[in-house]
Amino acid sequence: MYASESARAASASESRYRITVPIAPARNARVIALDARAAAVARRISDGPWANARFYTCEATRGGGPADEFLLYGLDGVPATLDDTLRGTDVVVVIGTDDSGGTRAAAIGNACSARAITTAGVVLGDGFEADDAVAALRPHARVLLLSADESDAFELLMALRV
Amino acid sequence: MLRQDINELLTQTGPGTPMGDLFRQYWIPALLAEELPENDSPPVRVKLLSERLIAFRDSEGRYGLIDEFCAHRGASLWFGRNEGSGLRCPYHGWKYDVTGQCVEVPSEADNSSFCENVKLRAYPLVKVGDILWTYMGDPAKRPDLPEFEFAHVPPEQTYTSKRWQQCNWLQAFEGGIDSSHVTFLHSGGLKSDPLFKGAKGNEYNMKDTKPFFEVADSEGGLFVGARRNAEEGTYYWRITPWVMPAFTMVPPRGDHPVHGHFWVPIDDENCWTYSFDYHPARPLTAAERQAMIDGHGVHSKNIPGTYRPVANMDNDYLIDREAQKRGETYSGVAGIAMQDASLQESMGPIVDRTKERLVPADSGIIKARQKLRKAAIALRDEGVTPPGVDTAHHRVRSAAVVLPQAESFLDSCRDAVKATPGVPHSSV
Numbered sequence: 001m002y003a004s005e006s007a008r009a010a011s012a013s014e015s016r017y018r019i020t021v022p023i024a025p026a027r028n029a030r031v032i033a034l035d036a037r038a039a040a041v042a043r044r045i046s047d048g049p050w051a052n053a054r055f056y057t058c059e060a061t062r063g064g065g066p067a068d069e070f071l072l073y074g075l076d077g078v079p080a081t082l083d084d085t086l087r088g089t090d091v092v093v094v095i096g097t098d099d100s101g102g103t104r105a106a107a108i109g110n111a112c113s114a115r116a117i118t119t120a121g122v123v124l125g126d127g128f129e130a131d132d133a134v135a136a137l138r139p140h141a142r143v144l145l146l147s148a149d150e151s152d153a154f155e156l157l158m159a160l161r162v
Numbered sequence: 163m164l165r166q167d168i169n170e171l172l173t174q175t176g177p178g179t180p181m182g183d184l185f186r187q188y189w190i191p192a193l194l195a196e197e198l199p200e201n202d203s204p205p206v207r208v209k210l211l212s213e214r215l216i217a218f219r220d221s222e223g224r225y226g227l228i229d230e231f232c233a234h235r236g237a238s239l240w241f242g243r244n245e246g247s248g249l250r251c252p253y254h255g256w257k258y259d260v261t262g263q264c265v266e267v268p269s270e271a272d273n274s275s276f277c278e279n280v281k282l283r284a285y286p287l288v289k290v291g292d293i294l295w296t297y298m299g300d301p302a303k304r305p306d307l308p309e310f311e312f313a314h315v316p317p318e319q320t321y322t323s324k325r326w327q328q329c330n331w332l333q334a335f336e337g338g339i340d341s342s343h344v345t346f347l348h349s350g351g352l353k354s355d356p357l358f359k360g361a362k363g364n365e366y367n368m369k370d371t372k373p374f375f376e377v378a379d380s381e382g383g384l385f386v387g388a389r390r391n392a393e394e395g396t397y398y399w400r401i402t403p404w405v406m407p408a409f410t411m412v413p414p415r416g417d418h419p420v421h422g423h424f425w426v427p428i429d430d431e432n433c434w435t436y437s438f439d440y441h442p443a444r445p446l447t448a449a450e451r452q453a454m455i456d457g458h459g460v461h462s463k464n465i466p467g468t469y470r471p472v473a474n475m476d477n478d479y480l481i482d483r484e485a486q487k488r489g490e491t492y493s494g495v496a497g498i499a500m501q502d503a504s505l506q507e508s509m510g511p512i513v514d515r516t517k518e519r520l521v522p523a524d525s526g527i528i529k530a531r532q533k534l535r536k537a538a539i540a541l542r543d544e545g546v547t548p549p550g551v552d553t554a555h556h557r558v559r560s561a562a563v564v565l566p567q568a569e570s571f572l573d574s575c576r577d578a579v580k581a582t583p584g585v586p587h588s589s590v
Contacts, residue, residue: 004476004478006478010510010511012431023517091522134570138376142375142522143376147379148379149532159164160520160521160522
């Protein structure tokens with residue numbers, strides 16, 4: 001005999017009647033590595049059980065243009081513009097490890113903000129090698145994960161069901 | 163989402179489980195000192211980490227925490243007579259001291275050595291601040307006593323309460339590092355609670371309902387920074403420290419006392435929420451202390467003689483839909499503590515995390531789960547001492563600050579998040 005609806009509804013036995021339907025991956029994610037070390041991390045985690053995640057690296061435009069001009073490359077080496085990369089996505093996870101990606105981080109953050117795409121930043125390192133990248137991402141990234149542990153990027157993607 | 167096997171690993175804290183072994187590396191709150199108010203006061207049942215124990219204070223003022231059941235026939239020592247420097251089972255008179263050693267078996271011959279071979283499992287029980295702490299791990303690895311600031315300021319500067327929460331410890335704890343719910347669930351309290359209202363920071367909270375988060379490792383756990391817009395060119399930061407396994411502090415508001423929690427598993431479907439308030443630099447006022455006793459702020463109004471909240475699942479938390487309509491409370495449940503508990507308990511005893519749909523704003527929770535899992539596995543597989551055992555990790559504070567937009571809260575708040583005796587907390 002339960003004293004209330006809350007007591008009954010919160011019981012372990014009642015949880016058997018919760019609706020169980022398969023949960024489809026909810027996010028159409030892009031993972032963008034800002035620098036060379038971040039690219040290595042992206043390559044390692046790209047083997048995960050992802051349904052809708054695509055992984056990219058950033059490189060300066062060949063021939064040397066302004067610092068904020070860069071191309072994205074899929075892990076298969078196929079180039080893509082930022083505009084094309086962001087089409088159809090609803091979350092972008094940016095990975096950085098040093099300050100070399102600061103300008104790119106700002107450009108990606110701006111582009112995501114303009115398109116109402118949720119942005120998350122994972123900044124890996126023990127010290128403050130990526131202060132500029134963090135500062136550039138801060139206005140845009142809904143969350144910044146500052147960590148020495150590269151598996152944080154994997155765990156974030158897993159938790160987001162990408 | 164979390165895989166089922168990881169959910170089980172994190173939520174099961176009984177003897178021999180990885181998380182149970184992790185909790186047994188730390189001093190954890192066992193009961194409030196007020197529960198054993200004087201020598202030879204009645205013994206108290208204590209269930210911790212799925213072990214049934216009995217706490218008592220003997221004739222010399224020594225505290226004991228021993229197996230609840232008499233070694234003879236298994237009767238509960240809660241019925242025991244606390245007398246003559248020991249706890250005597252009323253069934254056949256067997257008597258135990260605070261170390262669990264049997265010191266008298268009346269049916270045996272005088273001078274018999276029989277009782278020397280009878281010893282109940284016992285754990286140390288030590289008063290630090292308003293709490294009696296215990297350590298349930300390997301005696302050879304017993305760490306130094308806790309150094310959390312709330313337990314070390316003078317008694318007139320601190321207040322601690324506890325309440326029974328009817329769900330697994332992890333879903334209660336996760337509320338403590340989830341800053342984004344404050345703007346919704348606790349919005350009424352920011353305006354009216356005597357221990358919250360009036361702070362400038364509340365205005366930032368209410369104006370900007372979409373905080374941004376930064377989550378950073380600390381030596382003992384994490385710092386979770388929640389950022390909202392403040393005046394032009396500045397951000398309002400609320401910084402929550404987590405010290406493993408289950409200590410968190412809520413960022414302060416104005417000159418109100420600062421508060422926090424320690425979540426302790428009773429068993430896998432229940433936990434104790436210890437809630438504290440303290441001011442590092444001044445005594446609590448009579449009005450503040452009374453507000454805490456009355457269940458305001460992070461505290462709850464409990465049923466007299468118990469630590470069960472007056473508003474609980476058996477009475478639907480006294481939900482008031484009219485107050486909800488009037489905007490006095492967001493959920494209809496009154497009080498910060500029960501607003502949290504009502505929703506956390508509604509998830510069921512152990513929430514099925516395989517069905518979650520987390521968002522990037524949940525990164526503090528995602529990261530905390532990962533740290534707990536890694537620490538439990540490193541302890542199990544390699545014997546690695548987990549973060550938070552070292553008492554240096556305890557000397558942290560929460561903070562609320564306004565910073566220029568370009569500044570990192572980690573860089574700018576190094577001193578603010580350190581517990582410095584006598585120095586007021588950083589608050590807005």
